[in-house]
Amino acid sequence: MVHSAISTDGLRKVYRSRMGRSDIVALDGLDLRVEPGEVFGLLGPNGAGKTTTVKILLGLTRASAGEARILGVPAERPESRRPVGYLPEGHRFPGYLTARSTLSIFGRMSGMEPPRLRTRTAELLDRVGLADWADVRVKKFSKGMTQRLGLAASLIHEPSVLMLDEPTDGVDPVGRREIRDLLAEEARAGRAILLNSHLLSEIELTCTRVAILRRGRVVAQGRIDDLTRRQSVYRLAAAPSGEHLVAEIRSTGAAVEAEGESLLLSVRDAEHLNAILDLVRRRGALVRELAPVRSSLEDVFVGLVRTGDTADGEMP
Amino acid sequence: MRALAANIEDVFREASARWTLVAYFALSSLFILLFAFAVNLDVVNGALAGAKLFGREIEMGGEHVDLDRLVLGFESGFSAFLYVVGTFLAIFATAHLVPRLQEKGTIDLYLSRPTGRVRLLLSRYAAGMLLAAANIIYLIGAIWAIVVWKTRIAHPRFFLAGAVILLGIAALLAFAFLIGVVTSSTGVSIMATYGLFFFSALLVSHGQIEAAVARPWEAAVVRWLYRILPKMAELGRATVALVAGPEGPERLREGVGAFPFWSTALFAAACLAAASGLFRRKDF
Numbered sequence: 001m002v003h004s005a006i007s008t009d010g011l012r013k014v015y016r017s018r019m020g021r022s023d024i025v026a027l028d029g030l031d032l033r034v035e036p037g038e039v040f041g042l043l044g045p046n047g048a049g050k051t052t053t054v055k056i057l058l059g060l061t062r063a064s065a066g067e068a069r070i071l072g073v074p075a076e077r078p079e080s081r082r083p084v085g086y087l088p089e090g091h092r093f094p095g096y097l098t099a100r101s102t103l104s105i106f107g108r109m110s111g112m113e114p115p116r117l118r119t120r121t122a123e124l125l126d127r128v129g130l131a132d133w134a135d136v137r138v139k140k141f142s143k144g145m146t147q148r149l150g151l152a153a154s155l156i157h158e159p160s161v162l163m164l165d166e167p168t169d170g171v172d173p174v175g176r177r178e179i180r181d182l183l184a185e186e187a188r189a190g191r192a193i194l195l196n197s198h199l200l201s202e203i204e205l206t207c208t209r210v211a212i213l214r215r216g217r218v219v220a221q222g223r224i225d226d227l228t229r230r231q232s233v234y235r236l237a238a239a240p241s242g243e244h245l246v247a248e249i250r251s252t253g254a255a256v257e258a259e260g261e262s263l264l265l266s267v268r269d270a271e272h273l274n275a276i277l278d279l280v281r282r283r284g285a286l287v288r289e290l291a292p293v294r295s296s297l298e299d300v301f302v303g304l305v306r307t308g309d310t311a312d313g314e315m316p
Numbered sequence: 317m318r319a320l321a322a323n324i325e326d327v328f329r330e331a332s333a334r335w336t337l338v339a340y341f342a343l344s345s346l347f348i349l350l351f352a353f354a355v356n357l358d359v360v361n362g363a364l365a366g367a368k369l370f371g372r373e374i375e376m377g378g379e380h381v382d383l384d385r386l387v388l389g390f391e392s393g394f395s396a397f398l399y400v401v402g403t404f405l406a407i408f409a410t411a412h413l414v415p416r417l418q419e420k421g422t423i424d425l426y427l428s429r430p431t432g433r434v435r436l437l438l439s440r441y442a443a444g445m446l447l448a449a450a451n452i453i454y455l456i457g458a459i460w461a462i463v464v465w466k467t468r469i470a471h472p473r474f475f476l477a478g479a480v481i482l483l484g485i486a487a488l489l490a491f492a493f494l495i496g497v498v499t500s501s502t503g504v505s506i507m508a509t510y511g512l513f514f515f516s517a518l519l520v521s522h523g524q525i526e527a528a529v530a531r532p533w534e535a536a537v538v539r540w541l542y543r544i545l546p547k548m549a550e551l552g553r554a555t556v557a558l559v560a561g562p563e564g565p566e567r568l569r570e571g572v573g574a575f576p577f578w579s580t581a582l583f584a585a586a587c588l589a590a591a592s593g594l595f596r597r598k599d600f
Binding site: 055058059060061062078079080081082084086088090091092093094095096097101104105106108109110111112153 | 318319321322323325326329330332333334419420421422423424425426427428429430431432433597599600
């Protein structure tokens with residue numbers, strides 16, 4: 001039986017409050033699937049349940065109900081973490097360790113054999129650009145260097161599942177690009193990567209699929225292309241496209257907006273779009289461009305979060 | 317096993333990097349140096365030279381004392397001093413092990429590895445005990461070597477003190493771990509553990525306290541506390557008695573049975589079990 005790299009079913013977490021205050025529902029029936037070779041982004045505003053999800057997957061916190069599994073093994077069992085590499089947000093590697101000893105200690109804690117650990121350490125330090133800093137104590141590292149070391153530590157035991165919390169936090173643009181390339185390479189090697197980040201542009205550049213969480217529930221999930229495609233809105237560039245043509249397109253029932261030299265068409269469906277194209281051609285205009293209009297992931301994210309807030313009777 | 321070794325190495329690296337290890341061994345070295353200086357004083361050298369010339373006896377306060385018994389007396393007395401100093405230093409050097417582990421940003425790194433929580437906690441306990449044992453062996457071994465060098469008299473019994481001291485440290489460190497798991501505070505762990513040391517030492521007089529309290533239930537509480545808590549005073553006395561051996565004064569051996577040993581070991585096991593249980597269930 002082939003298992004998802006990460007799976008959650010009806011995952012629920014309630015934080016019991018003290019002093020008679022009401023309980024806090026951090027996760028409310030979360031269903032997720034992350035498959036091998038996939039870079040999956042977990043998005044959501046603060047308090048949406050992203051960190052709680054990752055903590056349950058890593059056995060740092062126990063679920064109140066539901067199931068979380070890593071490659072089919074229940075997350076509460078320590079052996080489920082054998083194939084997992086984790087980079088927590090705001091991690092603090094012991095400052096007294098060097099980059100090399102950090103990888104050595106955490107590699108052995110993951111059960112690595114010393115000979116393989118030595119070669120893997122050298123290879124990873126080189127890969128994350130810390131080869132020259134291998135024997136310098138971590139307390140001397142900048143934020144970006146610590147982040148690179150964290151990434152190396154999460155990869156040291158060649159895990160098949162990676163969970164990364166804000167992996168590019170504090171890293172300069174070149175470093176960010178390098179980390180993105182590294183993640184893409186790891187995904188191509190078949191690793192499943194769960195990325196938890198506030199940087200939507202990073203997610204957009206890195207992830208194949210995302211889930212947007214809000215108040216412990218998934219409010220949208222899918223491929224970024226699908227989520228960002230505005231339903232039935234297309235940009236049409238045709239020449240000549242005078243007032244007369246616009247009026248004729250409107251008469252088919254489409255909404256038309258001028259945007260520079262292009263027209264933004266809101267159509268009912270693909271047949272409607274084709275009918276408009278036929279009309280344009282019949283009128284002797286040359287179609288130069290036709291493309292679906294996309295929103296940015298940020299637009300989708302903000303839209304979903306605000307809609308939810310408004311639906312709950314709160315101010316956006 | 318690799319994970320256990322990695323954890324122990326981590327604790328030792330941390331101890332040395334935070335100067336804990338250096339301070340711990342520096343203080344111990346200071347005691348050893350003071351002792352070496354004291355036994356090199358002219359008066360000691362003179363007395364020892366006399367003993368070597370005229371047999372195995374030296375004169376003290378008009379009485380002839382057997383040198384062998386004198387050394388034994390010194391070692392048993394010094395073991396009481398080591399018991400207190402060694403225990404206090406050990407707790408000071410190791411009480412941070414759990415609170416530091418539980419710090420935000422650190423605990424995630426350790427728990428995301430495939431080592432079970434209980435194994436992680438116990439490996440740190442083992443590392444703490446190894447640190448304490450290394451220091452106790454260093455202290456006792458150095459003092460013993462100086463005594464042998466000066467007197468040519470070797471009493472291996474002196475090393476028995478180390479075993480009893482380590483039992484006391486094991487109980488107190490287990491308690492410090494329990495407090496550390498609950499509070500995540502090094503300061504509270506140290507204060508609570510030192511508090512336990514003094515309180516349990518006071519309970520050696522539980523008979524008098526029970527007689528002095530007004531109500532029967534108060535006497536029962538005192539009695540049960542005595543039974544449950546480690547027997548720090550009795551262990552101190554046992555340290556001296558064990559080192560002195562059958563040649564030591566009989567009053568030392570009075571009242572030193574097996575109960576202080578097994579009840580203290582039971583207390584350590586109970587604290588470790590409670591700490592492990594709480595650590596295993598804790599949400600981070």
